[in-house]
Amino acid sequence: MLSATDVVVGYRRGRPVLDGASVDLAAGEVLGLGGPSGSGKSTLGRVLALLHRPWSGRVSLDGSDISRFRHRTPPGTRRSVGIVFQHPRPAVDPRFTLREIIAEPLLARGEPGDVDELVDEVGLTGELLTRRPHEVSDGQLQRACLARALAPQPRYLVCDEMTAMLDASTTAALVRVVDRRTWENGMGVLAISHDEALLTRWAHRVVHVSELI
Numbered sequence: 001m002l003s004a005t006d007v008v009v010g011y012r013r014g015r016p017v018l019d020g021a022s023v024d025l026a027a028g029e030v031l032g033l034g035g036p037s038g039s040g041k042s043t044l045g046r047v048l049a050l051l052h053r054p055w056s057g058r059v060s061l062d063g064s065d066i067s068r069f070r071h072r073t074p075p076g077t078r079r080s081v082g083i084v085f086q087h088p089r090p091a092v093d094p095r096f097t098l099r100e101i102i103a104e105p106l107l108a109r110g111e112p113g114d115v116d117e118l119v120d121e122v123g124l125t126g127e128l129l130t131r132r133p134h135e136v137s138d139g140q141l142q143r144a145c146l147a148r149a150l151a152p153q154p155r156y157l158v159c160d161e162m163t164a165m166l167d168a169s170t171t172a173a174l175v176r177v178v179d180r181r182t183w184e185n186g187m188g189v190l191a192i193s194h195d196e197a198l199l200t201r202w203a204h205r206v207v208h209v210s211e212l213i
């Protein structure tokens, strides 16, 4: 179980964006997080992905407190939660090929950067892997970002508007990839979107930030 409990967090002192938010994400669950723009969906996603440290409250994994900065958490804990962002371009190094982007987390932990299975999983073809980000479409780059997030076999994945820039068929394909991990590996998913129809189709249950406070 990945949990946020009574999390208070924001960007300006005295002006919390989330003022006591609590949410539980179970293994194998797809939890949809909806709500209006600016309500704090991405902020909560980043807190759960250990990219943003709460001012107070806690983030826990199977009951153990992990509310420290991502770089201060043990590598095993850090790899437990992955994240995919809405915009793939700022999330990648433009000098890397897609193969290097996907292999990065594997090489960082001293494993062979064998990405063939991941590439198949997200539906990228071999020829695209030698290209750099400016030579591929947003959808192709987002597939690479999803493969990179899945490479360390995360137990939980935050999809922060992962498909907001994509067409319907690429959206459906990426949701299928994430769903397969949910069924086969029991990966828990926080699906953040302002698209209520997508959340209704995808998630097992849908909550809004205002209900978590």
Ligand SMILES: Nc1ncnc2c1ncn2[C@@H]1O[C@H](COP(=O)(O)OP(=O)(O)OP(=O)(O)O)[C@@H](O)[C@H]1O
Pocket: 011, 017, 035, 036, 037, 038, 039, 040, 041, 042, 043, 044, 194
């Ligand atoms: N890096 C930041 N610095 C300062 N303020 C920020 C930062 N990121 C978000 N905010 C502010 O925090 C509030 C919540 O933003 P957040 O992105 O979490 O909301 P959201 O519900 O995900 O919105 P959207 O659906 O538009 O992405 C907003 O008022 C936003 O302006």
